Amino acid sequence: MFITSKKTQDAVPIHAVKITEWKNWLHPQPSIVKNQLITTDFQPKAGAYQLIHDEEGYLRFVIVVYDTENMIPSFGHLPTVLPTQTYYLEENVDRADLACVAWLMGAYQFTNYKKAEKTPATLVLPANMKEKPLEYFNSALTMTRDLINTPAADLTPEKLAKKAKDIAFICRTATRTISGTTLKTQFPAVHAVGKGSENAPRMIDLEWGKNTHPRLTIIGKGVCFDTGGLDIKPASGMLTMKKDMGGAAHALALSQWIMQEKLPVRLRTIVPAVENSVSGSSFRPSDIIDTRKGLTVEIGNTDAEGRLILADALTLASEDKPELVIDFATLTGACRVAMGTDIVGLFTNRDELARDIIQAGNDVQDPIWQLPLYQPYKTLLKSPIADLNNMTNTPYGGAIAAALFLEHFIDPKVDWVHLDLMAWNSQALPGRPKGGEAQGLRAIFHYLQQRYSNDT
Secondary structure, eight states, X not given: OOEESOOOTTOEEEEEEEGGGHHHHHTTSOHHHHHHHHHTTOOOOTTOEEEEXXXXXXXXXXXXXXXXXXXXXXXXXXXXXXXXXXXXXXXOOTTHHHHHHHXXXXXXXXXXXXXXXXXXXEEEOOTTOOHHHHHHHHHHHHHHHHHHHSOGGGOOHHHHHHHHHHHHXXXXXXXXXXXXXXXXXXXXXXXXXXXXSSSOOEEEEEEESOTTSOEEEEEEOEEEEEOOTTSXXXXXXXXXXXXGGHHHXXXXXXXXXXXXXXXXXXXXXXXXEEEEOOSTTSOXXXXXXXXXXXXXXXXXXXXXXXXXXXXXXXXXXHHTOOSEEEEEEOOOHHHHHHHTTTSEEEEESXXXXXXXXXXXXXXXXXXXXXXXXXXXXXXXXXXXXXSEESSOSSSSSHHHHHHHHHHTTSOTTSEEEEEEOOOEESSOBTTBOSEEOOOSHHHHHHHHHHHSOSOO
16 A cells, blocks of 8 residues: 555655645745746646756655645546655645545556556655555455456456455455355346356355344445347447446445444345356347346346346345445446446435435545436336336436336335446546546445444
8 A cells, every 4th residue: 555654754745735826835935946847837737746856856845736626636646657755745735535545546556467567656644644544445446446457257256256255254254155056046137147157157145243233235236247148249348348347346345344444334245246148048138037026027138137137136135124225336338328437327215315425425526426216217117028128128218227127126115225337447547547446435435434433
């Protein structure tokens, strides 16, 4: 982790200047500073930085301009663009907590298959900040990104279950994995989606905490690779489909974070893990499959498989009457069209939940926005020969229709939040390297911290 609580003698100061205070800060600076800024044509925009050297050419300090509304892009690039050494914030920085978060986000590199191109710089924590909470966040961030970035050949449903078991071991709790005939009987939709792959499907189920605490269930869509099934995707559509288990990555990482912080909840984490593959045993368009709830589903499109495995997971989650269920899923391209790639789409059966989670996201600059569970669109999911169709016959409202499909499988008495996310950066930005991304993770954890205090 490239943050430390120990300040060394050779640590370089960073003068972080709020963009609205730039002129006031610059005015009293000595000529050596002003001249270096002039000769480099420095423009005081959010995220702009400048190395300031003394007369002998040694690095004296760094100037960074920041915007309190955009802390991640203001600080996220610094670990990889600054010389590899230790730095500290010279002045009190507004939202220094987010500056440190941004630093960790920017220091991340996926090194499982390739050596790091550069060792990131290290930031000394402000005196009033503790290292452990950032360590837990960094572990969750790294886990999410690493899992999503890992190729499907090295992250099968079996290996995803092994990761859950490792987390359970670290956090001193238990997990179980259901597969084979038992899976087929108890979770028929999960089995139907995954039976076309030589990497067998499974249901991962982790539990932690005291029975006297409020019950919280987190679900993650675990499609380890999605070819689209017999309704096969074009080659370009499969290039990023190792990320289709992004929901599972979020669920597992968030669960570890909750356990490490010891939030007073009775936690259950459910991950249906499958590969949606093409073979002679793959499920077919127009097949009718069973679900754990007993509803039958006509398959309008085998590429709408995520909602099928989540249906069984939501049914399982509802059975022990939790106080809150949150599911993460890379579910629909329609949500990306509506929200873009950076914003997580939120659906919920409780509007007050949406308001609180959106505010939590705004607090930590992790954007989430609500889309409606517009009930009249349920007619789009009708089937003449089954209880439901997994696909509509219109290109419009796809994210809403998918959420409405899921709503059939959640107990209406249970508070439920469905998060439809991209989990991927298509281009590298400050604090957001290209590849797998944690989206909504900080927002949801912040919300849960507020909802469940540590007072037990």
